[in-house]
Amino acid sequence: MDPxxxxxxxxxxxxxxxxxxxxxxxxxGHRLVADIALARLGLDRLWWLVTPGNPLKDHSELAPLARRLDAVEAIARHPRMVVTALETQLGTAYSARTLAxxxxxRPRLNFVWVxxxxxxxxxxxxxxxxxxxxxxxxxxxxxPGATLPALASPAAQSFAGNRLDEADARLLPGMAPPAWTFLTGPRDASSSTRIRALARDR
Structure with a gap:
């Protein structure tokens, strides 16, 4: 089995x-998100969970899992980053089930969803x-372009009272949920959708 x-x-x-x-x-842009989370949260590891297929997205342009794993490994070269498609082994298609x-x-690990x-x-x-x-x-x-829609979203509003100031972000992994933080910093406008569109137009 592929490890x-x-x-x-x-x-x-x-x-x-x-x-x-x-x-x-x-x-x-993905790598920047990973770098920010790794540094600001004081993580021991960041696992890139490459999904077999997002249930909310059209799969007609979805590249094979092995190819996407290889591509993520190429961009996630860092001693504390790990690339995995563990949902394939767990048989979970939705993030909620994967986390459950x-x-x-692994009850003795302190997980944070990024x-x-x-x-x-x-x-x-x-x-x-x-x-x-x-x-x-x-x-x-x-x-880029997501700050206001994110903070005005039903999820952010529903859990507004559980938001941790980003200055205290390193405390987040040890906190009991619900707890969340919004991390600001450098932003990268790269988009998978745009990259696929450019590839189609060639």
Whole structure:
């Protein structure tokens, strides 16, 4: 079996960022989100969770999983970043179910869900999104054009009282959920959708 399909090794107590996506393809904006989360949250590891297929997205242009894993490995070269498609082994298609299984199987790890602000804007459309907030702390990293839609979103408004000031972001991995923070900083406008469109037009 491809070792990238297994749950990565981690030591008890490790602070693990979970950065999920189809990464179709991965780009410098993804890497910037990963770098910001790794540094600002004081993570021991950041796992890039390459999904077999996002249930909310059209799969007609989805590259094969192995090709996307290879592409993410090429962009995520860092001693504390790990690339995995563990959802294939777990048999979970939705993030809420993945988190339920991971926290059950690795209860001694401190997981944090990491996502770009563009995902927070539509987070209320994810399956059991309130359950995700209740299961693990969440770090939202700002993305170009997504700041206001993200912070005005139903998810942000519903959990406004659980928001941690970004100055205290390093406390997040050890906090009991629901807890979340919004991390600002450098932004990169790269887009998987735009990259695929440019490829089609060639």
């Amino acid at each position: 990238r399909l297994a749950i990565p090794h981690a030591e008890p107590g490790n602070r693990i960022g979970l950065f999920g996506g189809s990464f179709n393809p991965p780009h410098s 299984r991971l926290t059950q199987l 996502m770009g602000a563009d995902n927070l804007a539509g987070f209320h459309r994810w399956q059991d999104w309130r359950g995700i907030f209740a299961r693990v702390p969440i770090a939202v990293v700002d993305r």
